[in-house]
Amino acid sequence: MSDDKPDTTHFGFQQVEEGQKAGMVHGVFSRVAARYDLMNDLMSAGIHRLWKDAMMDWLAPRPGQQLLDVAGGTGDIAFRFLRRAGAGAHATVLDMTEPMLTEGRQRAEAEHLAGQLDWVVGDAMALPFEDNRFDLYTISFGIRNVTRIEDALAEAFRVLRPGGRLMVLEFSQLPSQPMQRLYDLYSFNVIPRMGQIVAGDRDSYQYLVESIRNFPDQERFAAMIRDAGFDLVTYRNLSMGIAALHSGWKT
Secondary structure, eight states, X not given: OOOOOOXXXXXXXXXXXXXXXXXXXXXXXXXXXXXXXXHHHHHHTTHHHHHHHHHHHHHOOOTTOEXXXXXXXXXXXXXXXXXXXXXXXXXXXXXXXXXXXXXXXXXXXXXXXXXXXXXXXOBXXXXXXXXXXXXXXXXXXXXXXXXXXXXXXXXXXXXXXXXXXXXXXXXXXXXSHHHHHHHHHHHHHHHHHHIIIIISOHHHHHHHHHHHHHSOOHHHHHHHHHXXXXXXXXXXXXXXXXXXXXXXXXX
């Protein structure tokens, strides 16, 4: 009889079987979809908008580019890209959670961008696209929720054209322990309570806070991007490291 045990991963501070995590994450984002954008504004005091603008500044969209935005459900990054890129640009938004995409489609219609967008339900670890298709791959506050980050980065490399660019916006680590402890006090004590009041869901926001603490720091994540085959990998801290932008190129 085999003694092999299923591979495990983290779901917040819990250890779960790898095969369970995707469904659990799907449940979280299905529950919070309707209030997701509002909660982002409240949790960050609107600063997430500045971080996303900084992402676009560094990405420097151009006319005709094809963007794949993964875990991009409500369309925040795709809309910013299309407004900046100009004529001929197109964005494909992929998310594992249909309710998040539904929110995004409604926003796209309201902002008259629907004709430049595709919405796809899919898995970051097994993208339903051919090799060398996209000019740009972005993922914003989503990669920490992926079961196997290495697989998602390998898929990003596969679907990008030579000369294509990866950019990841994700919560990260502050440079000093006293600052990190202060931020943790806010995160663990305020955000779950806010989730209960605004979205009626404390547990989902408890998971989101815990998932941030489990994500690799800036240098470790940069090394993972290099290991996936990307060159010219670098990062920029935002708000002293509360979030970070990582960039890499497929050469």
